[in-house]
Amino acid sequence: MSSDSTTATTDLAALGRSAKGDALHDRLGPERDSIPSQWSRIEDMLDRIGDRLNPILVKEARQAMKSRQFIVTFSLLLIFGWLWTVLYVAFGVPGIFYAPVGPGVLTGYYVVLSIPLLIVVPYAAFRSLAAEREDGTYELLSITTLSAGQIVQGKLGSALLQMVVYYSALAPCIAFTYLMRGIDVVTIGLVLGYTFVASLLLSIFGLMMATVTRSRHWQILLSVVFVMALLVFGFFWDMGVIASIVNSAELPYTEPVFWLTNLCILSFAVPIGLLCYRIAAGQITFASENRSTPIRVVLMMPQFLLVGWFIYFWAELDEDEAMWVLPCILGIYWVGAGSLLTGETAQLSPRAMRELPQSLLGRMAFTWFNPGSGTGYMFAMLNLLAALLVTLVAVSFGQMLKDPAMLDPLGGWARRLFISLTTNIEPIQQVPDLGEWIPMVVCIFGYAAGYLGLGRIVTLIARRATHVSMLATFLCHVIIITGGVLLPLLLQALISWGDFSTFEYTSLQLTNWIWTLYETIDAPGTGLPTYAWVIVGVVGTVVLLINLLLTAREVEHVRLKAPRRVQEDEAALHPVIAKPHKNSPWD
Amino acid sequence: MIAHSSHPIIEFRRLHRYFGLTQAVHDVSFTVGRGQVFGYIGPNGAGKTTSMRILATLDLPTWGDAFVDGFSCINDPDRVRRRLGFMPDYFGTYSDVNCYEYLDFFARSYGLVGRERHRALKHTMSFTRLDELAEKPIRGLSKGMKQRLCLGRAMIHDPSVLILDEPANGLDPRARIELREMIRQLAADGKTVLVSSHILTELAEMCDVVGIIERGQLLAVGSVAEIQKQQTPHREVKVRVIGSARSLAEWLGARADVSNVKLEGEFCRFTHEGERESEAALLRELVLANFAISEFGSHSQSLEDVFMAVTRGVVQ
Numbered sequence A: 001m002s003s004d005s006t007t008a009t010t011d012l013a014a015l016g017r018s019a020k021g022d023a024l025h026d027r028l029g030p031e032r033d034s035i036p037s038q039w040s041r042i043e044d045m046l047d048r049i050g051d052r053l054n055p056i057l058v059k060e061a062r063q064a065m066k067s068r069q070f071i072v073t074f075s076l077l078l079i080f081g082w083l084w085t086v087l088y089v090a091f092g093v094p095g096i097f098y099a100p101v102g103p104g105v106l107t108g109y110y111v112v113l114s115i116p117l118l119i120v121v122p123y124a125a126f127r128s129l130a131a132e133r134e135d136g137t138y139e140l141l142s143i144t145t146l147s148a149g150q151i152v153q154g155k156l157g158s159a160l161l162q163m164v165v166y167y168s169a170l171a172p173c174i175a176f177t178y179l180m181r182g183i184d185v186v187t188i189g190l191v192l193g194y195t196f197v198a199s200l201l202l203s204i205f206g207l208m209m210a211t212v213t214r215s216r217h218w219q220i221l222l223s224v225v226f227v228m229a230l231l232v233f234g235f236f237w238d239m240g241v242i243a244s245i246v247n248s249a250e251l252p253y254t255e256p257v258f259w260l261t262n263l264c265i266l267s268f269a270v271p272i273g274l275l276c277y278r279i280a281a282g283q284i285t286f287a288s289e290n291r292s293t294p295i296r297v298v299l300m301m302p303q304f305l306l307v308g309w310f311i312y313f314w315a316e317l318d319e320d321e322a323m324w325v326l327p328c329i330l331g332i333y334w335v336g337a338g339s340l341l342t343g344e345t346a347q348l349s350p351r352a353m354r355e356l357p358q359s360l361l362g363r364m365a366f367t368w369f370n371p372g373s374g375t376g377y378m379f380a381m382l383n384l385l386a387a388l389l390v391t392l393v394a395v396s397f398g399q400m401l402k403d404p405a406m407l408d409p410l411g412g413w414a415r416r417l418f419i420s421l422t423t424n425i426e427p428i429q430q431v432p433d434l435g436e437w438i439p440m441v442v443c444i445f446g447y448a449a450g451y452l453g454l455g456r457i458v459t460l461i462a463r464r465a466t467h468v469s470m471l472a473t474f475l476c477h478v479i480i481i482t483g484g485v486l487l488p489l490l491l492q493a494l495i496s497w498g499d500f501s502t503f504e505y506t507s508l509q510l511t512n513w514i515w516t517l518y519e520t521i522d523a524p525g526t527g528l529p530t531y532a533w534v535i536v537g538v539v540g541t542v543v544l545l546i547n548l549l550l551t552a553r554e555v556e557h558v559r560l561k562a563p564r565r566v567q568e569d570e571a572a573l574h575p576v577i578a579k580p581h582k583n584s585p586w587d
Numbered sequence B: 001m002i003a004h005s006s007h008p009i010i011e012f013r014r015l016h017r018y019f020g021l022t023q024a025v026h027d028v029s030f031t032v033g034r035g036q037v038f039g040y041i042g043p044n045g046a047g048k049t050t051s052m053r054i055l056a057t058l059d060l061p062t063w064g065d066a067f068v069d070g071f072s073c074i075n076d077p078d079r080v081r082r083r084l085g086f087m088p089d090y091f092g093t094y095s096d097v098n099c100y101e102y103l104d105f106f107a108r109s110y111g112l113v114g115r116e117r118h119r120a121l122k123h124t125m126s127f128t129r130l131d132e133l134a135e136k137p138i139r140g141l142s143k144g145m146k147q148r149l150c151l152g153r154a155m156i157h158d159p160s161v162l163i164l165d166e167p168a169n170g171l172d173p174r175a176r177i178e179l180r181e182m183i184r185q186l187a188a189d190g191k192t193v194l195v196s197s198h199i200l201t202e203l204a205e206m207c208d209v210v211g212i213i214e215r216g217q218l219l220a221v222g223s224v225a226e227i228q229k230q231q232t233p234h235r236e237v238k239v240r241v242i243g244s245a246r247s248l249a250e251w252l253g254a255r256a257d258v259s260n261v262k263l264e265g266e267f268c269r270f271t272h273e274g275e276r277e278s279e280a281a282l283l284r285e286l287v288l289a290n291f292a293i294s295e296f297g298s299h300s301q302s303l304e305d306v307f308m309a310v311t312r313g314v315v316q
Ligand SMILES: Nc1ncnc2c1ncn2[C@@H]1O[C@H](COP(=O)(O)OP(=O)(O)O)[C@@H](O)[C@H]1O
Pocket: B019, B022, B023, B024, B042, B043, B044, B045, B046, B047, B048, B049, B050, B051
């Protein structure tokens, strides 16, 4: 493992050297060329590899070799690593010769490693992109042929490179803790793996933060807030990791559920990272480009994961809480996403309109991915509806497994068929009672569609008078959603002033989604009256339909043909792909 | 192909850019032909940078569009970028980078690989005479060297259009002359150059066409001589006469093509409308009228005067 560090650094050095070598070589002219040596062939090869790498990565690798920040951090890492070793050995003698002190030693190394990984690298990523924007180099970069995505990837790549270098530097020390016994490879691997994922996610998050604002004042404020947040996060993270290192003997490594839980947690890292990446790239993309569709695609990923994992854990662990919590999380997720998506403007640039779906199927399925406030609303609501329906199917299936008599109204054959098809499936014992579960789900959808739709209508009205930004739309939603809770509470408090013994759920609280949902889930006694959830569901659906009508204009957009000049250029650049091919539903 | 000649290489089409109530660019339209050097002239705050940034796909117009080689800067920024090199009025730099690495980075960013990149770097460095400075850290460069490096960066991908925003600003006379030579050389290589300045005289000799802009509006477009003639169709004449200066003034005052007659001792100054031929005819008439002319000189108005005439009169 220790050889990793040397190869990483020599690679970097070689990158720099080969470039200088080329400069020299070019200036010296062809005389040198006539002696083909082993060395120049290696240089050529490195050069060709360098050509394939992201230019930003190459540049930053060269810079890092000369950068004071990197050299200081790297040296401090090594110094503190060695200091800790020396101290532990010096003070631990003679105990360390027979006691399993591995965990103790590892915690020290871990803290030394976690500071560059969890604080320095993400902050450096944040600063490096923010500085480009402040110094104007970002503009120079943005007019090259690099895409916004490549720029973010390059920055992320150089964060990754630094992480690898720091890891490699401390690798010998970590190998040393393994030799001290008391700690197993699994724990070391888990700790390093999770830290790697956290560092990577924090770096992407930092890159996203760097693109949020252009104003220098906000950048400075953001930079202070970000570094504080990193410090706080790093502290709690380290506490958690140290606790699990010390108690590593008690971690249930042999149980599959332990690994599944880990897999579940890690699986969410993918969409979160992708989302931050997409947002960062979207923010710095040229404004006439369609920046919304890629973000919407990524927004769907957590939904699949949530539904999949919750249903799995419900079936596997036989805990019906999972199915009560899932619709709530889905509702919160899509209302959150929707309150931002509804802040988009529906003005599609001619450029974005060149790539619109054209066929009927394509338009039906993909129109909701187009930028726009109305499509954003419908996108969020249709996703929520789909997820809730899948959950409903799962819960009903669970009920039927438990009690096939449910199918009797369809006729005896249905029951027999169902039983014969599901003989091998073990029924889940804890299944939510559909009579209570459905009102809750209806309420969740009704509230989500109703509040989000109402907020959108308000912003549409405001847009007639003035420009409404995404942040303003978001705040508008927050005000309406919290207002819906606070107002009825206040009213009821005023009405029943002085006599709070009768402070109970009444129809006045219909807009109070928190109380209403609480009544559906946990109401003592009879639960929510039927009329309540029916009203919520119906009102939500009506608001949804009104919004659908208001969205008609956004849906009308049709694909524009690229101008002649662009077609000419396209034909000149890619002469072969002249044949129009209809192979995707977008065409 | 015919397609090439059918559209101008640079076109501003009714370009507007407002910042709130500031009309930074207001209805600017003009075209630049292939291989021309276009001088974009206007006082500070006229809207030169704003319109050039739109052309360089760094900003979007409020209304209207700009085109490079027929491609819209709004809808096809990627195609525009491949054909265009932009040198802004600031120097964007990285710490811990030397000149070679700086140019190499931008060459890579423009997608140049392998031999192509080496060739581009070699050519650019020798063109801007940065060869000896290759290993020099950027921080230590002088203003003139920085400008050359900026120019090198703008031309590294061999664009057919170069946009230079006040490149001569803050340069010493020697560096200015060198820069002018480089721009001439670029034009000779077939590149179209759009170069801005707030000083007309600085650009007059190297531009085929100049456009004068003030407060976001384009006031005049044409070659320097055309604008000069259009703005000041008359010439200043100075005559030295022996003896009868007063009667000469009277004689001149009676003519329709002469105005602003002033007496200064032996000298008589006036403005004369017409071409050089009519000026020669006037001199012959003076001699025939028995005035003892000992000196006769004329000059058109200076570029500064022209610039003042254009920029002051129209928008106010
Ligand atoms: N980002 C901006 N925000 C607000 N006003 C701007 C901005 N950029 C330029 N302006 C204004 O637009 C006008 C034109 O500026 P500019 O194009 O930089 O002029 P020039 O380059 O000709 O000196 C000025 O009045 C300037 O204050």
